[in-house]
Amino acid sequence: MEDLIWKHVVLNAKKYGKPNEKAVIGKILAESPELRKNARELLERIRVAIQEFENLDDGRRNELYALYSEEKTGGKQEQGLPPLKNAEKGKVVMRFAPNPNGPPTIGSARGIVVNDEYAKMYDGRLILRFDDTDPRTKRPMIEAYDWYLEDAEWLGAKVHQVVYASKRIDLYYDYAAKLIEMGHAYVCRCARDEFKRYKDAGLPCPHRERSAEENLEDWEKMLDGAYDEGEAVLRIKTDMAHKDPAVRDWVAFRIINSDHPLVGAKYIVYPTLDFESAVEDHELGVTHILRGKDLADSEKRQRYIYEYFGWEYPVVKLWGRVKIHEFGKFSTSTLRKDIESGKYSGWDDPALPTVRALRRRGFRAVAIRNFLLSLGVGENDVSVSLKNLYAENRKIVDGVARRFFFVWKPVKLEIEGLDGEVEVNLPVHPSKDMGVRILRANRAIYITEDDCRNFDGKEVRLKGFCNIRIENGKAVYLGDEIESAKKGRNIIHWLPEGQVIEGEVITPEGIVEGLFESNAAGAEGEVVQFERYAFCRIERAGERITAIYTHP
Known part of the structure; x- marks a missing residue:
């Protein structure tokens, strides 16, 4: 048992x-x-x-x-994603369709990785499509377009085609005109509250049954700027008695008098996401869609367009949300405001759930990929800890990360009874032959304030060096014998006075000041392990060292 x-x-x-x-x-x-x-x-x-x-x-x-x-499970656990319904080798087309109002977060990375994995499983194609037709509420960031492409490549995704919806708005206009001509779309000039009353009552608005010619004329007026924002929208005819009010004659186009970061002031009439996405999925030949279960209503609305044109709707797989305990609830829009207010240093601040932040912290792409694939694609929401990601990354970096000392909140001690200088050879790695690093030790050393307090009145071993007793902020030399270190207990790290570099570790919680072993200066850009502290990526090394916290 x-x-x-x-x-x-x-x-x-x-x-x-x-x-x-x-x-x-x-x-x-x-x-x-x-x-x-x-x-x-x-x-x-x-x-x-x-x-x-x-x-x-x-x-x-x-x-x-x-x-x-x-x-204990009788062999290696089954890996990989469940098969896609009606998927054929060589014919699967997946798409990942973000709104680039900020860089990819860990949630966006899940969409990139899983869609890419399915495309590879079936020798298919992956399309990265920017659904960027909202120039105001979720205004795109011009830098974010490249960030998505860079992060997708870094995560190992093979993107076969890149599509910018904002550059294809004329295509959507053509389909809108066809729907109007077919009698399946109309220009509604009701005020929002007025239409809501009709919708809630399941009744048609006064504009619904006008002729195609009248609607085309109003549509041209919308495109020419004859109407202001809110004065007219284009609606798709559905069923005004549909049990779900959100499906009843939904908005396909609206007027937005804002310039767009990518296309400037070329357009004032923009498609809604449901319309643009419906058209693009057909145009691009998308066969399978991974969609958050909170967006299930999109299919109900979009199917009307597919039925009107006689198109085949892609296979949809709904999946649940992923909540990561350490990040809680977040939105890209909120993060953007916090960065602009100075709460965070930028999109790669170690406290943020962005791919850029994780890259800066030293996480490996394959670790993030394995972590995200392990979450699966079920409909149930998943609540998970970053400890799972830490474990994946640790498997990779533990065997290659060089070891150094970092003394936070340093306290200087003079070792009474110790004379002269001692050359201390310490292994660069505890279990692999990666050479040694040398510390030239003498009476003056630094240890952490925590060790000085916690081991007051006790014997400790300075790793690789000697044994001392700490008494009221002073140190007494007790010899060099390893046996006196009580079988490995109370072994602490330390630094000699003449071999330190000042600096800081930037963590998700804040900045930790301290002293670094001078040997660490040669590891700029690497993920190393500061013994008894954490894995960190050394971002800059020189007169000062700046390291970014990776994980324990």
């Missing part, structure tokens, strides 16, 4: 970041129904196992992840 408990505690933690006792007991009872008679005892033992698991360090957790993901 104990092994069964640990297997499901570990697997649940690996998937969601924090093990849930109800989910764990459900898995166990499904696998071993005979344990139901001992459910109370089982639950208590699960709680104990969860507590023990949460007290483990990251290294031991990773060992358990590997152990139970492979050996």
Whole structure:
């Protein structure tokens, strides 16, 4: 039973970041129904196992992840995405269609990665289409277009075609005119509140049954600027008695008197996302759409256009939202305001959930990709911790990251009883032959304020150097024998006075000032591990060192 408990505690933690006792007991009872008679005892033992698991360090957790993901599940866990409905090799066309009002976030990255993975599974194509036809409410950022292309490439996505909706508005005008001529669209001049009353009552507005000729004339007036914003919209005829009011005669075009970052003031009549997307999915031959379940109504509205033109609607797969505990709720628009107000330093601020921020922190693209694919494409919302991403990235960087010392909140100590200078050779990596780094130690050293306080009155070993006793902010030399370090306990890092560089680590919570081992200056641009602190990417090295926090 104990092994069964640990297997499901570990697997649940690996998937969601924090093990849930109800989910764990459900898995166990499904696998071993005979344990139901001992459910109370089982639950208590699960709680104990969860507590023990949460007290483990990251290294031991990773060992358990590997152990139970492979050996205890009878081999390597099945990887990959579930098959797409009605998908044929060589004929699948996926699309990722962001609004570039900011750079890709971790949520956008999920869309890039999963659509790309499906395209590769079926030897198909991936289209990156910018749905940028809202120049005001979600105004595009001109820089974000390139950011999406750069981040998609960095994430390993193969983009076969790039489409800018704002540059194809004339195409949408042509389809709008055809729908008007066919009697399936009309210009509505009702005020918004007035139409809402008709819609809520399931009744047609006065403009609905006008002739195609009258509607075409009004449509041309809209395009020529004869109407102001809000005075006229183009609606698609649906069913005014439809059970869902959001489907009833929805708006396909509206007047927006704002310039567009990409096309300037060329247009004043812009398509809504539902209209533009419906036309483009057909024009581009999209076969399968991954769509958030919160956008399920889009299909209901768009199907009217597809029926009017006799088109075949793509296969749609709805998926749930992903919530990452550490980021909570966020929107690109809100992030943009916070950056402009000075709350964040920019789109790559380590506190932000953007791909640019994760890149700056030193995350590897394959780690992000594996993390996002592990979330699956189910309809249920997923709540997950960044610890899962940390674990994926740690698998990659742990074996190659050089080790150095970083002393935060440094305290200077003079070691009484120690004379002369000692050359200390420390391994660059604890388990791989990557050479040594040299510290020239003498009486004057720095340790962290925390160690000075926590080990007051106790014996500690300065890693690779010697043993000391800390007493009231002073240090006494006790010798060099490793055995006196109490079998590895109370080993602390340190720095010699003459071999330090001042600097800071920029973390999601703020800036941590301290002293860096001077050897770290040669690792600019690398992800390293500062022992007893964290993995960090050294962004700049010179007279000062600036490092960006990656993860524990």
